[in-house]
Amino acid sequence: MTKPDGINLLTDTASLIAINGEPSANTTVKKITRLERHSKNFIARSPFCLLATSSSEGCDASPRGDAPGFVYCLDDTTLLIPERPGNRIADSMRNIINHSEMGLLFLIPGRDDTLRVNGRGYLTDHPPYLELLAAQAKTPKLAIVLDVTELYFHCAKAFIRSGLWDINRHMPADELPTLGTMILEQINGEPPSKELQDNIDKALEEDSRENLY
The missing domain is CATH 2.30.110.10 (Electron Transport, Fmn-binding Protein; Chain A)
Known part of the structure; x- marks a missing residue:
């Protein structure tokens, strides 16, 4: 690992214990x-x-x-x-x-x-x-x-x-792009076309439905 400039890193357990304390x-x-x-x-x-x-x-x-x-x-x-x-x-x-x-x-x-x-x-x-x-x-x-x-x-x-199980704190599902959209943009470096997005989302949905077992 390359040490980031200007950041103190703990490199031994004694330093960790000094800050974190011992477990009970x-x-x-x-x-x-x-x-x-x-x-x-x-x-x-x-x-x-x-x-x-x-x-x-x-x-x-x-x-x-x-x-x-x-x-x-x-x-x-x-x-x-x-x-x-x-x-x-x-x-x-x-x-x-x-x-x-x-x-x-x-x-x-x-x-x-x-x-x-x-x-x-x-x-x-x-x-x-x-x-x-x-x-x-x-x-x-x-x-x-x-x-x-x-x-x-x-x-x-x-x-x-x-608050993982608190439904009142759950994010609306559409607040993020679809899985297919995110994967395609990661691969290609730009947002996919609507047609390509729909095709990959359909394929992923079908795979999740048909290949569970």
């Missing part, structure tokens, strides 16, 4: 190494999680979502995550192949607390595992196996501050 004992003791009834119950009710992975080439945070319980708890230290149809770029899976450490952040709509689960990930096409993850009569081609090494519940402050 109650904060650190909540970290556990096995799934138990509360974490299993939270995962079973969660329809959405964020998957964080990294490699020598960079890092990615990817959304994962389906019906509540789509992440399957195989036992006290193992989770199965289905790989549903996507754009085939497969950044997360490529990262896992090269660097197994990964993290999950589970959300439940309407709840302000979250569950963080960390561990080592692996890819599999093992049929018995894939069958456990079938949805809409379709079995995924691949799954991520997470060997859990750490988990803990995260407090509600970020969600309280953001």
